Amino acid sequence: MKPIKVLLAKPGLDGHDQGAKIVVRALMDAGFEVIYTGLRQTPEAVARMSLEEDVDVIALSSMAGSHLHFCTRLKPLLEADGLTDKLWLIGGNLPQQDHAALRELGFKGIFPTGSKLDAIVDYIRINARMA
């Protein structure tokens, strides 16, 4: 079977990429194929790359507070591209009070600051390609 393929994107204008790059390395070490987008991705770019690259997992890393705004815009684009069967994840600086809203938007895996790398890897291994 082909390895699980993950798109890891940095949404919006946030420049904090230390955490995202750490997660990329953890996912690569776990044997996943990872496409890291680099900084400053628009919702349109994330949807387009997810479709073109035919990924199993769409993951965002957000540290500067615009996660709800971004995910609200991203959701209809992913839906329009028929990517609702993919696993949507988000990690980073995500206040507890926003988790319910993120889940409501379709982000099943939520990994706030303090999450373990192995927890992210295990979650993907179990939940990717399950829909």
Next chain:
Amino acid sequence: MNERAKSELKPVVNESGIEVNPLYTEEDLARSGGTTQIGLPGEYPFTRGIHRLMYRKQPWTMRQYAGFGNPAETNQRFKYLIANGQTGLNVAFDLPTQIGLDSDDALAEGEIGRVGMSIDTLRDFEVAFDGIDLNKITVSLTINGAAAILIAMYLAMAEKRGYDLKQLRGTAQNDILKEFIGRGTWVFPVEPSIKLVGDTIEYCAEHAPRYSPVSVCGYHIRESGATPAQEMAYAFCIAKAYAEEVLKRGLSIDEFAGRLSYNFNIFGNIFEQVCKFRAGRGLWAKIMKEEYGAQKPGSMWLRMIAGGGGGGLTFEQPELNIVRGAYYALISALSGAQTMALCSYDEAYTIPTEYSARISLRTMQILIEEMGLTETADPLAGSYYVETMTNQMRDKIAAIMAETDAEGGIVKLVAEGIIQARVSAQAYRMQRDIESGEFPKVGVNRYRNEQEEEHPVEFHPYQEEDARKQIASLARIRTERDQAAVTQALARVRRDAGTGANVMPAIVEAVKTYASVGEITQELVKVYGRYKEPIRF
């Protein structure tokens, strides 16, 4: 140290890769290079401090990072901090401003005023600094990608308010090379970005000679995963790259080196950090004197803000960050920093509230008022451990600089993403070590709370209304300003960028017409293009 006794112990190696002994004696010090580089405070090589009396004459400047929402709100926070005894301002800008976008740009949506103050035109600077005496309080602008424009705005605002630019002090971060490594607020490709830094240094040397146009940041490189020795080595390599850019324009080193400053991080092992700073001071002085032929002592000074410490703070049990912050501040005070700022305890969650920012400020004030840290310069000098480690850190930093040059130089390594890949690989290993418990963090892999509190900090609310106000204000300015003058000024920016002239005079003229950050950036992009991030793992 008796080698046999040592061999019974598990070796301890600090983050910079230097083995730490259980005891240091005169012999260790002699073996590491002896006492020749110690000297006296205020004297070459300045290992012990750049001034003779250090804090006895004047304590460090306290400059908490602040700014959010629109300029009027930020103005209120500035006044609050000043009223509470803060002695300098350190301005945070929102992400659109930092990367040269106006508030009405589609890409700015949802980000206006979120992590800093939103600035579109000179009018915003006028509001932000209203009622603040720029001679009494020095202002540091944390701006990089759009630095040339924001420096121009600051100078134009000061001039408009009647300040003599020849006497005006202040700092801009304006260190774009580190933005490519960490922090990420770049706009233009590497080469024109360095050229712009050169333009600001050259312009300030002539027009605002007491203004510090660059603060070279090891800080964010360390946050991205660099060791303390790499932090300082890469920062020095970057500072040299800027210096070379200015020297090739025909300025002498003493015409501008005295206005270069630094920004370093303070988390980690206390002794490793203190020795990093003492070693770095001596090494930088030597580089300036021997490699560049600087004559003025001021050109050899490693002037620095040593602060922050964000990378050492934890999300878990955030109140422990108040304790960590106090130790970090102690490191900075023992290291002879000119300026200090502390990350606040809630910064793993949110931008600091007034309450948490005040705790950081009081932490520094306690050191000054109660703990005796301002009485004697370089109080750790003469310790066998500190002097030996200072010698070893100096050698280590110099060795990393030599390796960097041998690999093709910092500019090439950054442009190709090699430094980024290196420090991010280290950050990954450190994260693994923290998760396995190999690298101790209290509250994280030691002494965890069974149940973390659900809402341990107060969140600073984001006001959508402020963003709307900012966009409306920009729309109003666009209708009120002399559009012909704006168009003409913007054309000059593009023309000067195209000919390779120093673009600062054109940018200063443009900001005075109330041309916006986004409009000026657009003109520069037409000539320079945009940076494309190398993705390398």
